[in-house]
Amino acid sequence: MVKVLRAAVLLAGSIAMTGASAGTEADYQALRAWCVQRLQNQNNAAWQAANNPQKYFHFHHFCFGMQWENKVVGSASQKERERYVGSIVNETSYIISHAARSHFLMPEVYFLRGWAQYYGKQHIEAESALLNALQLDPRHARAAAQLATLYRATDRRAKAAEVVRTALKLSPNDFRLRKMGEEFGVELPPLVRPPAPKPAAPDEPSQAEPADAAPATSEATVTQEAATAARSAAQVDQDAGTAEGASQGCRFCPPAEIQKRWRESFGEPQKP
Numbered sequence: 001m002v003k004v005l006r007a008a009v010l011l012a013g014s015i016a017m018t019g020a021s022a023g024t025e026a027d028y029q030a031l032r033a034w035c036v037q038r039l040q041n042q043n044n045a046a047w048q049a050a051n052n053p054q055k056y057f058h059f060h061h062f063c064f065g066m067q068w069e070n071k072v073v074g075s076a077s078q079k080e081r082e083r084y085v086g087s088i089v090n091e092t093s094y095i096i097s098h099a100a101r102s103h104f105l106m107p108e109v110y111f112l113r114g115w116a117q118y119y120g121k122q123h124i125e126a127e128s129a130l131l132n133a134l135q136l137d138p139r140h141a142r143a144a145a146q147l148a149t150l151y152r153a154t155d156r157r158a159k160a161a162e163v164v165r166t167a168l169k170l171s172p173n174d175f176r177l178r179k180m181g182e183e184f185g186v187e188l189p190p191l192v193r194p195p196a197p198k199p200a201a202p203d204e205p206s207q208a209e210p211a212d213a214a215p216a217t218s219e220a221t222v223t224q225e226a227a228t229a230a231r232s233a234a235q236v237d238q239d240a241g242t243a244e245g246a247s248q249g250c251r252f253c254p255p256a257e258i259q260k261r262w263r264e265s266f267g268e269p270q271k272p
């Protein structure tokens with residue numbers, strides 16, 4: 001009875017707390033990703049020396065516990081499962097006794113512990129661990145869903161519904177909680193849309209060319225323009241000669257100057 005009352009107090013406290021020192025789901029997943037790499041490089045001293053940040057001090061024991069998760073779920077017998085559960089409990093006990101309770105990753109430690117204890121049918125211990133996780137981080141949706149699962153499995157559906165209802169206020173988009181909310185008849189809050197991404201800043205305009213700068217002209221364009229000008233000048237000269245001949249009554253005669261030279265060369269008398 002004392003443990004039950006203590007659990008109720010912890011649950012009430014977790015509702016009121018904001019988990020100011022807690023991490024985020026991204027932090028917890030980053031820890032798990034680091035653990036995968038660390039386990040793969042267990043015998044790589046160079047990797048170990050370069051990839052042990054201070055924030056994960058003592059948390060290699062979380063990695064040692066995490067590696068047994070699949071074994072817990074896939075165990076062929078309850079006795080075998082209890083052995084793997086014991087390994088996870090031992091590793092998380094080390095962290096709890098050596099790291100500060102206020103460490104931002106501690107909610108994930110309590111979640112792993114409670115999850116394993118649930119599968120080991122250690123329901124009282126699992127409830128305590130999961131309540132600790134939620135007290136430290138009320139937004140830990142996986143811990144809330146696991147606690148509701150425990151309450152459902154132990155015929156405490158009203159408590160399960162209350163856990164889900166409270167958790168949905170803080171994590172309305174979590175698919176596990178929404179599914180359980182439908183099961184327990186909990187009114188689902190509206191989904192919260194993530195903020196729209198900010199539009200990309202427009203590219204800076206290139207430096208404007210000076211207003212009096214002449215447009216670039218290719219060599220081929222210059223040559224073509226010169227040829228066109230030459231043809232135009234020749235046409236003008238031809239038109240001028242034709243016009244002069246026409247003014248003397250001879251449309252196709254050469255200009256008067258040329259006619260004068262012809263006459264002089266043939267000894268013809270000059271026209272007045």
